[in-house]
Amino acid sequence: MSENINQTQAKKYILVMEDDKFYGNIFQTKLTEEGFDVTVATDGEKGLEEASKRKPDLILLDLIMPIKDGFEVLKFLKESATLKDVNIIIISNLGQEDDVNKALAMGAVDYLIKANISLQEAVDKVKKYFNDKA
Amino acid sequence: MKIKTKLQISTLLTLSIALIIGLILFWSAVNTNNANEEGKRGIEIVQRMNQLQQITDTFLNNPTEKSELQWYSNFNTVSKLLSANFSNQKSQITAENIRQNLGDIQTILLQLKSDKNIPIESTKKSIIDKIVKSQDMAVQLSYSLQIDASDYESKTNSLILLSIGVIIILIGSFSFIIRRNLAEPINKLYEGTKLIGAGDLQHKINLNTNDEIGRLGQSFDEMTFKLKGFYEDLEGKIQERTNEISLRMKEIQKINIKLEKEKSQSYAILTSLAEGMVVINDKAKVVFINQAMRDILGQTEKQLIYKDIFDCLVLEQENGSPVTKEESPVYSALKKGQNIIDDKRFHLLTKNKKKIEISVTVSAVIVKSKITGVIISIRDITKEKEIQRMKDEFLSFAAHQLRTPLGSMRWNLEIMLTGSKEKIPAEITEKLQQMYESNIRLINLINELLDVSSIDEGKSKDFPEATDLLKIIEEEIKEIENFADMRKIAIIVNQPKEPIPEIMVDPKHFKEVISNLLSNSVKYNKVAGQIEIDFIIRKKKLLLTIADTGIGIPENDQKLVFTKFFRAHNAVLQQTEGTGLGLFMVKFYVEQWGAKIRLESKENEYTKYFLEFNIP
Numbered sequence: 001m002s003e004n005i006n007q008t009q010a011k012k013y014i015l016v017m018e019d020d021k022f023y024g025n026i027f028q029t030k031l032t033e034e035g036f037d038v039t040v041a042t043d044g045e046k047g048l049e050e051a052s053k054r055k056p057d058l059i060l061l062d063l064i065m066p067i068k069d070g071f072e073v074l075k076f077l078k079e080s081a082t083l084k085d086v087n088i089i090i091i092s093n094l095g096q097e098d099d100v101n102k103a104l105a106m107g108a109v110d111y112l113i114k115a116n117i118s119l120q121e122a123v124d125k126v127k128k129y130f131n132d133k134a
Numbered sequence: 135m136k137i138k139t140k141l142q143i144s145t146l147l148t149l150s151i152a153l154i155i156g157l158i159l160f161w162s163a164v165n166t167n168n169a170n171e172e173g174k175r176g177i178e179i180v181q182r183m184n185q186l187q188q189i190t191d192t193f194l195n196n197p198t199e200k201s202e203l204q205w206y207s208n209f210n211t212v213s214k215l216l217s218a219n220f221s222n223q224k225s226q227i228t229a230e231n232i233r234q235n236l237g238d239i240q241t242i243l244l245q246l247k248s249d250k251n252i253p254i255e256s257t258k259k260s261i262i263d264k265i266v267k268s269q270d271m272a273v274q275l276s277y278s279l280q281i282d283a284s285d286y287e288s289k290t291n292s293l294i295l296l297s298i299g300v301i302i303i304l305i306g307s308f309s310f311i312i313r314r315n316l317a318e319p320i321n322k323l324y325e326g327t328k329l330i331g332a333g334d335l336q337h338k339i340n341l342n343t344n345d346e347i348g349r350l351g352q353s354f355d356e357m358t359f360k361l362k363g364f365y366e367d368l369e370g371k372i373q374e375r376t377n378e379i380s381l382r383m384k385e386i387q388k389i390n391i392k393l394e395k396e397k398s399q400s401y402a403i404l405t406s407l408a409e410g411m412v413v414i415n416d417k418a419k420v421v422f423i424n425q426a427m428r429d430i431l432g433q434t435e436k437q438l439i440y441k442d443i444f445d446c447l448v449l450e451q452e453n454g455s456p457v458t459k460e461e462s463p464v465y466s467a468l469k470k471g472q473n474i475i476d477d478k479r480f481h482l483l484t485k486n487k488k489k490i491e492i493s494v495t496v497s498a499v500i501v502k503s504k505i506t507g508v509i510i511s512i513r514d515i516t517k518e519k520e521i522q523r524m525k526d527e528f529l530s531f532a533a534h535q536l537r538t539p540l541g542s543m544r545w546n547l548e549i550m551l552t553g554s555k556e557k558i559p560a561e562i563t564e565k566l567q568q569m570y571e572s573n574i575r576l577i578n579l580i581n582e583l584l585d586v587s588s589i590d591e592g593k594s595k596d597f598p599e600a601t602d603l604l605k606i607i608e609e610e611i612k613e614i615e616n617f618a619d620m621r622k623i624a625i626i627v628n629q630p631k632e633p634i635p636e637i638m639v640d641p642k643h644f645k646e647v648i649s650n651l652l653s654n655s656v657k658y659n660k661v662a663g664q665i666e667i668d669f670i671i672r673k674k675k676l677l678l679t680i681a682d683t684g685i686g687i688p689e690n691d692q693k694l695v696f697t698k699f700f701r702a703h704n705a706v707l708q709q710t711e712g713t714g715l716g717l718f719m720v721k722f723y724v725e726q727w728g729a730k731i732r733l734e735s736k737e738n739e740y741t742k743y744f745l746e747f748n749i750p
Contacts, residue, residue, distance in 0.1 A: 022542035026549070064534055093537035095584065096530045097595055115541030115577045119548045 011037040012130060015056035017047035017073060018091065019065045023114065027060065027091075030123055044068025048076060051083055058129065061108070063092040063099065071106070078107045089129070091122070137315055137345045144311050148304050155297040162293045166286040168221055173283035175215055176225075176276030179232075182212045183272040187265045190239070194258050197247075205243070209236060222282050228275045235268040319347040326354065335362040410512035414443045416505060418468060430492075430514060432484050447510070448483040449494075467496040467508040478515060491516045526593075533584050537577065544573050582715040585646070586698065589722050596643060596726045600636035600750070603644065603678065604629070607667065610648045614656055622662040625652075630669045637676060637747045643723040650716040651743055655682035657709055658741070674749045681742035687735040695733070696721040704737065 014036045018024045024040040031038045039056075041047035045067045051059065059077070063070030070092065077083045090103045090111040100111045110129070112122055186208045193201040216233045220226040239261050246257055319341050326339035335358055341351025404411050410427030414420055423438050431438065431446065438446055443464055449457035457480060459465055466472040477494045484490065493515045499507040547570040550558065558566070588594045604627075611625050618625055655665045663683040670677040687695055691702040699714040706712075724731045728748055735741040 020538055020542060022546065023538075026542070026545050030549075093534045093541055094530055095533060095537070095581070096526070097588065097593070098526075099530065113537070115537035115544060116581065119545040120552070122545075 011035065012057040013037045013039075013054060014058045014060060014126070015047065015050055016040045016060045016091075017044060017065065017070070018060070018062045019043055020062070023062075023091075026119060030119060031126065034123055034127065036126075042066075044070065044073040047073060051077070051086070055083065056086055058126065059086055059088045060091045060126070061088050063090060063094050063103070071102070074103065074106045074108060087129070089125070137347065140311065140315055140345070144308050148308055151300060151304055155300060159290070159293055159297060162286070162290040165221070166283070166290045169279070169283035169286040172220055172222075172225070173276075173279045175218065176272075176279035179212060179215050179229075180269075180272045180276045182208060182215065183232075183265075183269045186212055186236075187262075187269055190261060190265050193243075194261065209240060212236060220279070222278065225275055225278055225282070228271055228278070232268050232271045232275065235264050235271070239264050239268075315343070315345065316347065319343060319351065323347065323351055323354065326351070330354075330358050330361075335365055410514075412443065412447070412510040412512070413499075413507060414464070414468070414510065415507045416468070418443045418464075420446060421507070427512060430482070430484070430490065430512060432486055432488075443508075443510070447512075449480040450483050450489065452479060452481065463494050463496045464508060464510055467498040467510075468505060471498040471500055471505050473497045478519075482512065490514055491519050493518075522591075526591075529584065529587060533580055536580050540573055540577050540580070544570070544577065547573060579713055582713050582719070585719055586715050589719065594722075596640045596723070598638040598640050598727055601639050601641045601644060602634075603637055603639070603676075603747075604634050604669075606641060606645050607648050610645060610652055613649065614652050617653070618656050618665075621656060621659065623656055623659050623665060624663075625665045625667070627667045628669070630671060632671060634669055634671070635676065635749050637727075637729075638750050639727045639729075639747070640723070643726070647720045647723050647745075650720050651680050654716060655680060655684065655741070657712075658682070658705055659684040671749070676747045676749055678745040678747070679742055680745075681740060683740055686737040686739050686741050687733070688737050692733065692735060696731075 014031055016024065016027045016031075016038060018027060018040060019042050021042075024042065028038050028040050039050050039054075041050050043066045047059075047061075047065075048068070050056075061070050061073060065073075068076075070090065074088060074090075077086060077088065084107075088108045090100075090108045091114055092099070092103075092111070093114050095113045095116070103111055110125065112125060114122070117125075186205070189201060189205045189208050193205050213233055213236060216229045216236075220229055242257060242261055242264075246252055246254070322341060323339060326337055329337045337358070338355050339351040339358075340355070341348045343351075404413075404422065405424050407424055408426055410430045411422070411424040412420055412427050413422035419440050420438050420443055421440070423435060428435060428438065433446075444459050444462065447462070447464065449462055451457060463472075463474040463477050463480075466474060474494065474496050477496075478491075480492060480494060482490045482492045491514070493513045495511040495513075497509050498505050499509060547566055550566055551563065551570060585594070607627065611627070615625075652665070659665065659682045665683075666679075666681045668677075668679045668681075670679070685704050685708060687702045688704060691700075694700045695702060696717050698718045700718075701712055701714040721731055724745060730746045731743065733741060733743050
């Protein structure tokens with residue numbers, strides 16, 4: 001499947017903003033395996049730096065992060081002239097309805113609670129997102 | 135006998151007696167008059183007889199024509215007087231005798247005139263004798279007539295006296311009858327009525343006569359008796375009513391005392407209450423305001439009392455826009471009688487522009503179905519909200535902190551289990567699988583605890599929308615397929631002939647409901663058991679049933695399975711893990727949509743859930 005993507009088009013660039021090393025590593029490994037170009041930033045500020053360096057096709061955004069948390073990043077991205085059209089999927093272990101609704105209201109396209117889904121489901125969501133778009 | 139008859143008879147009797155007396159008196163008067171007449175005639179006869187004797191003497195001594203004429207004239211007069219009728223037989227005879235004598239004298243005188251031979255002297259003597267004799271007889275006649283007359287007179291006098299006596303007796307008896315029959319009873323009646331009128335209802339007139347007055351008296355007695363009864367009855371009733379009233383009065387007094395006590399108590403409570411309390415009248419004017427409320431508003435009682443509540447209590451929406459009078463809960467209570475409890479939607483704006491988060495409770499005071507005022511209670515919930523926020527943040531953070539390692543464990547285990555089977559020995563794979571399952575259970579436990587806590591906090595927000603239930607059910611079946619396969623459980627969905635209408639539910643919550651019910655049906659099923667899902671459409675209802683062939687729920691436990699943290703005894707034996715929260719949440723969500731859930735079960739045979747939804 002990964003070869004398929006490689007053949008048909010340029011690799012999609014996914015920016016993952018995730019402070020937890022384990023998750024960061026898993027996303028890096030699994031999504032690269034699936035044929036995506038993946039960068040992992042360990043805090044919000046670094047993430048925004050990466051985003052401004054190269055505009056991602058999709059941002060996977062954790063909410064609880066040091067320095068700049070996910071909501072701040074989301075707000076910044078949605079207010080940025082160049083990055084406001086980048087789609088953002090929240091990947092968080094915050095699961096209160098208030099948080100979910102807040103993030104969606106701020107412009108996130110999806111909200112995944114990491115612990116509640118399997119890795120495969122998470123990857124499928126990402127892939128499905130690109131497939132739907134295509 | 136009627137009084138009228140009595141009077142008529144008495145009158146008639148009196149009249150007849152008077153008539154008889156009158157007739158007798160009349161007859162007696164006529165007789166007396168006759169007797170008097172006769173008496174006078176007797177005297178005249180005596181006088182004429184004396185004249186006749188003188189004339190006879192004159193004629194005998196000197197027989198002239200003149201004297202002869204005189205004699206005859208006198209003789210005729212006396213004869214006439216004597217020939218008239220006398221009432222007394224004796225007098226009649228005497229008068230007859232006198233006339234006889236005088237006739238004899240006339241005959242002798244005639245003989246003397248024609249026959250000169252008759253001895254004059256002896257004849258003269260015989261005439262004189264006869265005259266004298268006649269004279270005597272006349273005197274005798276006159277005398278007896280006088281006596282008769284005086285007799286009649288005295289008789290008449292006696293009769294008159296008698297009549298007077300009779301009349302007096304008649305009048306006496308008449309007045310006696312009247313008195314006896316009229317005056318006395320009337321007087322008795324009068325006295326009686328006076329007594330009764332004065333209130334002596336014991337008095338009885340007791341007229342036993344059989345006439346109108348008697349009957350009147352009896353009627354009167356009867357009336358008095360009835361009046362007495364009525365009076366006694368009335369008195370009884372009045373007494374009864376008076377007792378009742380006095381009892382009621384006592385009760386009212388008691389209530390008054392109680393009310394007074396309660397009033398002062400209430401006043402004390404209201405005044406000293408930590409919550410702000412305002413009472414307004416039906417014109418929205420402040421009539422009572424306690425210290426706490428004055429403190430919240432930062433104003434004195436003088437500044438607030440009798441002011442319009444909408445000027446005193448300025449509210450703001452959470453987003454900062456002002457609350458209009460009509461939007462205010464106070465208005466709803468005052469105009470519609472709505473009671474609103476613990477309304478936390480508003481902020482209070484104080485005079486010095488301070489914003490306070492408040493909880494408002496309003497209750498309309500309704501007296502005889504009229505709103506007479508509103509009691510407004512206001513609580514400063516700034517601290518409360520702060521604590522709530524901290525609690526929420528803590529819960530959310532705790533969940534996050536727990537989920538983060540569990541989630542990464544989950545994914546790592548997943549990679550180990552799926553990615554590199556060749557490298558790991560089978561016995562370790564088995565252990566990893568067990569770890570994976572425990573990890574999932576831990577995550578589910580955290581999620582359930584969070585859900586229940588948000589339900590308890592009233593924070594679980596349900597957003598119903600028209601939802602395709604079958605689609606979600608199919609998704610959830612897919613989710614659980616692996617688990618079901620492991621236990622060799624077949625899941626059958628019987629689709630109805632007609633399309634299933636969309637139902638108003640919150641899809642996220644419906645997913646949880648189905649997930650919970652299905653996982654129960656798999657977990658507590660027999661190995662190689664079955665789950666059957668059916669849809670029945672009836673009128674405006676959709677009935678969804680999920681039936682398993684599992685261990686069932688003991689009858690005693692069936693009522694309790696929808697309560698928090700409850701687990702059926704046989705479930706605990708089979709599956710030690712489990713929170714007992716699943717069905718509690720299921721019921722909560724289902725009822726949020728106005729739907730119903732119930733179950734049927736038989737231990738060791740089956741459990742069947744019935745969910746009944748309203749078709750919109």
